Amino acid sequence: MLNHLLLDAFAIIKRHKGAFIALNVAYFGLAVISMIVTLHHPELKTTFQSSIDQGYAKPGLFKTVADAYVHRELLPAITLTFLVNLVVASFGMTTLPSFVVPFAGIFVQLYRAFQWGVTFAPIGPLRMTLIPHSLTLLIEGEAYVLAALAAYVQARKFLWPRHYRRDSHLAGYKAGAISTARLYVLIALVLLVAAIYEVIESVYLMPLFLSS
Numbered sequence: 001m002l003n004h005l006l007l008d009a010f011a012i013i014k015r016h017k018g019a020f021i022a023l024n025v026a027y028f029g030l031a032v033i034s035m036i037v038t039l040h041h042p043e044l045k046t047t048f049q050s051s052i053d054q055g056y057a058k059p060g061l062f063k064t065v066a067d068a069y070v071h072r073e074l075l076p077a078i079t080l081t082f083l084v085n086l087v088v089a090s091f092g093m094t095t096l097p098s099f100v101v102p103f104a105g106i107f108v109q110l111y112r113a114f115q116w117g118v119t120f121a122p123i124g125p126l127r128m129t130l131i132p133h134s135l136t137l138l139i140e141g142e143a144y145v146l147a148a149l150a151a152y153v154q155a156r157k158f159l160w161p162r163h164y165r166r167d168s169h170l171a172g173y174k175a176g177a178i179s180t181a182r183l184y185v186l187i188a189l190v191l192l193v194a195a196i197y198e199v200i201e202s203v204y205l206m207p208l209f210l211s212s
Contacts, residue, residue, distance in 0.1 A: 005182065005185040006186060006189070008185075009185055009186035013183075016152065020145070020149050023145050023149055024142075024145050026110060027110065027148070028138075030114050031113040031141070032117060034113070034115075036117075038118045042123050045118055048119050065077070069199070078196055078199045081198055082191055086188055090143065090147045090191070091147075094150075094151055095150060095180060098151035098154050102158060104151065105147065105151030109147060110148075113141070113144075116141070120133065129206050131209060132205040132206060133201060133206070136194060140190075143187050143191045146190065147183075149183065150183040150187070154176035154177065154180050157172040158172045158173045158176050159172070160172070
């Protein structure tokens with residue numbers, strides 16, 4: 001069953017290979033560029049990091065996630081990380097806006113890439129932690145690229161339904177929603193792998209780099 005669902009997702013990627021490659025280049029390229037810019041203008045990192053720290057300090061979901069990491073509660077940390085990245089970052093911030101405004105989720109994810117580059121630029125006492133954390137950024141970032149691809153496919157099928165052998169915009173919209181659901185099987189799998197590695201990395205690997 002899972003194999004069949006994954007094959008459906010890969011078939012969508014194959015059909016839109018050009019867009020998939022372009023989104024990867026745009027996402028990771030923008031992250032690298034903003035990281036380089038931040039190295040020359042470190043005040044950018046200070047500004048972004050301050051707002052992020054405030055978000056984790058306030059009572060709520062993000063503080064609960066942070067507490068699970070601090071107390072080395074592996075299963076809760078993995079579960080919460082996975083759910084936040086899937087429900088909030090992917091579906092809530094990328095897919096839902098794209099169902100209302102075509103292509104909107106793509107711009108949300110490109111902004112995320114820019115923010116990542118600024119936030120994780122190797123500056124200050126924590127710069128060595130980028131070594132283990134770079135794999136988290138790569139895996140999780142790929143999931144967000146897939147979410148952006150889902151937004152692209154959804155918009156294309158809605159705006160140009162006849163290109164996909166649909167006779168109306170409504171039929172194209174429904175077909176786009178089905179394609180999005182199929183891609184989300186792969187998105188969820190990638191985010192699960194990312195969550196597992198991120199927790200292990202944060203709890204066990206990062207302290208080694210901080211102490212070195």
